Amino acid sequence: MPRSIQDLPQHPARVLLPPLEVLLDMGFTPKSCLAGTGVSLAQMNNINTRISLEQELRFYRNALDLTGDPTIGLKLGEPFIPQRYGLFGYALLSAETFRHALTITENFGRLTFSFFSFSFGVDGSQAWFSIGEPPPIDQELIDVYMDRDMSAAGVDFTEVLGVGFSIDRVLLPHDGKGFKQKYRDHFDCPIEFGGAEGRFYFSSDLLDKPLPKSDPESSRHLQHQCQMLIAKMTSHGSFVDEVRLLMLARPGYFPDIDALAGKIGMSARTLRRRLKNEGSTFREVLEEIRYGLAREYLANTHLPMDEISLLLGYTEPGNFSHAFKRWSGLSPSLWRQHADSS
Incomplete structure (x- = not known):
C-alpha cells in the first residue's frame, strides 16, 4: 500500500551530521549546507531535537544544488557506520551471525534514519538484501536517498562482518543518471539499473558466518531497547x-x-x-x-x-x-x- 507523508518518521536532528561532514570536507560551509532548513549546529548535537520532513528534504536538496552531482548520495552514505545509529547499531554489531544482523535490520530498520523498508531472503546459493517502498517525495530526492542507503548498507555490512562485504551484483531502481561506471566502481561489482528496488546479491554462505563482535546476550538486551524506541517513534x-x-x-x-x-x-x-x-x-x-x-x-x-x-x-x-x-x-x-x- 502506498505510504503518505504522514506515515514518514521525524528523524533526530543528528541524522544530518554524517552527510554534513561529507559536504564540509568538500569545501562547503555549514551556512550554505543548512540554508533554509532552520536547523543549527547546536540542534544537531542535541540528542533530543527532532527535525521535520521538510527540514530534512531541504538539506538534501541543498546537497544536490551545491554539488551539482546527481550521484552525491553515494558519498553521503559513507559515514553511516553502525555506531552512528546508537542502540540499533550496537545490536547489529553484537548479533550472533550475519543472518541475525539482517533480521535485526529488517525488524528495526526505522532506527537507521532511512525512509525505506528493508528485507532479505535466500534464493539457492544466493542471498539478497533489499531496500524498497520509496517515500512519497520528489523522485530526484528518492534517488539520492536510495544511493545514500545502499552505500551506507555496504559500509555497515563490512563493519558487521569484520571484512569486506563481498557483493556479487547490485540492482538499482534508477537509470544511473549518466554515471553508470561510477556506480560500478563504487560497489565494485556488476550493476543492473532500472529495477523495482535497491538490492544486493551475495553468497548465502555469509548468512551463518559468526560475527567477530558477537555478544548474543548484549544483542538481545539492545533489541529490547530498540523495541522501546520503536514504540516511542510510532x-x-x-x-x-x-x-x-x-x-x-x-x-x-x-x-x-x-x-x-x-x-x-x-x-x-x-x-x-x-x-x-x-x-x-x-x-x-x-x-x-x-x-x-x-x-x-x-x-x-x-x-x-x-x-x-x-x-x-x-x-x-x-x-x-x-x-x-x-x-x-x-x-x-x-x-x-x-x-x-x-
Missing part, C-alpha cells in the same frame, strides 16, 4: 502506545492492569475505558507485545524455551507454548525450525 499521542511503552519498560516483567494503571495515575477501570476508546484492550496489547518479542527470540537467538518463557513473563514453559500456538498456529519449536530454514 506514538502520535496514542494512549495504546503509552501503555505499550510502559509494558516494555522492564525486560521479563509485564505489570498487571492494576499495577500499570497505578503507574499512569488512574484506576484500572479508567485504563480499560481509555483502551476501549482506541479499539483495544489490555490483554490485546499484552499479547501483541509478547508475540512480537517471542518471534524475535525464536528467530534471532538460540535461547532455550524455558528462558524465553521467563523473558515473556511466563512462569511455566507450557503456558508460553500454549499461548504461542494460539497466536501463530504453530508450536514455538516448530515455528523456530521454519524460521531457521527460511
